[in-house]
Amino acid sequence: MRRAGLLAAGLLLAGFGPGADPFLGLRVGASSGEVESALRGARLEVDATSVQPGALRDGLVRTGLLEAIHRADATPRSMEGGLDPAAFSRLRAGQADGARYTVAESPRGVDFVLVRVKVPVDPSRDDRDGWSRDRLHRLQEALRAFGGFALRTAKQDRYENRFEWKGKGRGGRVFVRYVPEDDELVALLY
Numbered sequence: 001m002r003r004a005g006l007l008a009a010g011l012l013l014a015g016f017g018p019g020a021d022p023f024l025g026l027r028v029g030a031s032s033g034e035v036e037s038a039l040r041g042a043r044l045e046v047d048a049t050s051v052q053p054g055a056l057r058d059g060l061v062r063t064g065l066l067e068a069i070h071r072a073d074a075t076p077r078s079m080e081g082g083l084d085p086a087a088f089s090r091l092r093a094g095q096a097d098g099a100r101y102t103v104a105e106s107p108r109g110v111d112f113v114l115v116r117v118k119v120p121v122d123p124s125r126d127d128r129d130g131w132s133r134d135r136l137h138r139l140q141e142a143l144r145a146f147g148g149f150a151l152r153t154a155k156q157d158r159y160e161n162r163f164e165w166k167g168k169g170r171g172g173r174v175f176v177r178y179v180p181e182d183d184e185l186v187a188l189l190y
Contacts, residue, residue: 028172
């Protein structure tokens with residue numbers, strides 16, 4: 001596992017090939033019109049276009065947005081100190097090109113863009129430690145899309161495998177996390 005974490009961190013920090021835009025060209029504060037245009041341009045199949053107050057909790061949990069916001073330490077707070085529901089006035093979730101997207105809008109515009117990208121691997125090709133050259137190659141390909149953001153290591157394990165990064169971009173902050181048990185990269189723009 002140490003090899004994968006160090007290699008992945010090197011790719012991210014070196015900024016290799018930004019490739020396709022993982023955030024669909026969206027930025028923090030983008031208007032609903034800009035969101036509509038970006039979603040149409042990406043041919044995103046939208047699962048939900050808005051969230052009723054009673055369904056907000058389900059939408060945040062089901063999409064993984066709440067977990068990502070918590071891990072990024074980006075929880076929007078109300079004046080009373082609790083979770084500010086205004087940050088999620090409109091919640092859109094969908095899929096395009098093998099990635100799952102969630103866009104949360106407030107009256108001010110986009111507050112959060114969550115992207116979940118599967119890193120397709122063949123576990124039968126892994127060694128006894130759960131890694132193979134094929135797995136590393138697939139992870140490198142997925143990480144390249146986030147190379148255009150100025151990321152720094154936010155969390156690593158005792159073997160110095162880096163698996164969480166934070167940075168800045170698009171008028172906000174960026175949080176990227178590799179989830180090995182799901183073979184997935186999770187990225188949050190906020």
